Amino acid sequence: MKSDIFDPHKSFLSLKILWIVVAIHFAIAAIFSILIIYNSNLTPSYDYAGFNNALNIFKIPLGILALIIPIVALLAANHRSEQTKEQMRLASENNNFSNFYKHTEEFESYLTEHEESKTKISLPRKFHRLAFPGAKHGNFKVGERIVSKIDEHLLDIILESAGLNDQQKWAEAADRLDFLIQRYAETFYIKSYYSSTSGNSVPVFERTVFIPDGDLKNLIVSVKIISEKIRDALLFDERYEPSELLTEVIEFDYSKIPSSNITNASNYKPFDFRALFMEKSKVI
Structure with missing residues (x-):
């Protein structure tokens, strides 16, 4: 997955992909729920039997909604991975930056120490x-x-x-x-x-x-x-x-x-x- 989708500089809740996935699953679940209600002769019942029956009737929409949990967990894991890679990249860049300037300074010192004649490197860097x-x-x-x-x-x-x-x-x-x-x-x-x-x-x-x-x-x-x-x-x-x-x-x-x-x-x-x-x- 591309890091621009899982932008490591954004918080997880700010990612568009998260809300797109959630919205798609809710939309599919809502469509199935509407189809079930429209094509079934349902009578409201608010006792325990009614709630149990509702769970059975709407198990497909509920199953679709339940898929959100593992998918969101997968997205979160991938986002953390991108953040870790970005942290490692920045740490490596900072390390290279420090080493580069240290190497440059040591090189200039080396040239100064070995100036045994009037011949010089005019622009050491x-x-x-x-x-x-x-x-x-x-x-x-x-x-x-x-x-x-x-x-x-x-x-x-x-x-x-x-x-x-x-x-x-x-x-x-x-x-x-x-x-x-x-x-x-x-x-x-x-x-x-x-x-x-x-x-x-x-x-x-x-x-x-x-x-x-x-x-x-x-x-x-x-x-x-x-x-x-x-x-x-x-x-x-x-x-x-x-x-x-x-x-x-x-x-x-x-x-x-x-x-x-x-x-x-x-x-x-x-x-x-x-x-x-x-x-x-x-x-x-």
Whole structure:
């Protein structure tokens, strides 16, 4: 039976279904009584024999009325069941609500305790919502969506980095790569992810690409910095296991990438990060 019929927020006597059932039984009993009286030659008698006879004559209408008692009891039991379920639902919601905010606060404290560098998650609560989509419902496991999202961003960046191996078009490739890295950081609310605040700005079309310390290698290193911050935040869930791709990006030996100072564009040394990464990768 639907809970809107047995509204748990209403008293039992306020339920329409109760009075509909009672009215139907009274109506049927009244119809049978009228038919009996109309089609029988009855004489009123107010002694004990008359009352006993009346009970016998009207036993069908009385039997119909008697059915009201067990039916009402059944309705009352169902209504109590709906009220109990509603109480349990509210208790569960309140418990989930309390646990959600406790989990959020503990997550923020965890981030504060593990701030060992200037790289930060600028909006911890939004990151928490992204990382733990089921938290409001009592599920505090890292969501599958964020895991796949991280891999999608990393794959785009790694594939695009191949353009840095072009002596003539490296600036355009750096522009596209910088855009992807910024998008990666912004998606997960990461800020201050450059290895250095000093560097060179390279104008490319209508954009300006900032190169930390003027070394294009540092643009690639920033991917590791962002990835480490995301991984460390997600490790708040002790059940979380970083994806193979994320682990490979973090553990990659970035010393293999040659320094490419862009102070003088003619001295730029092309390098193929994608090829270097794929040499050891088991994922790509």
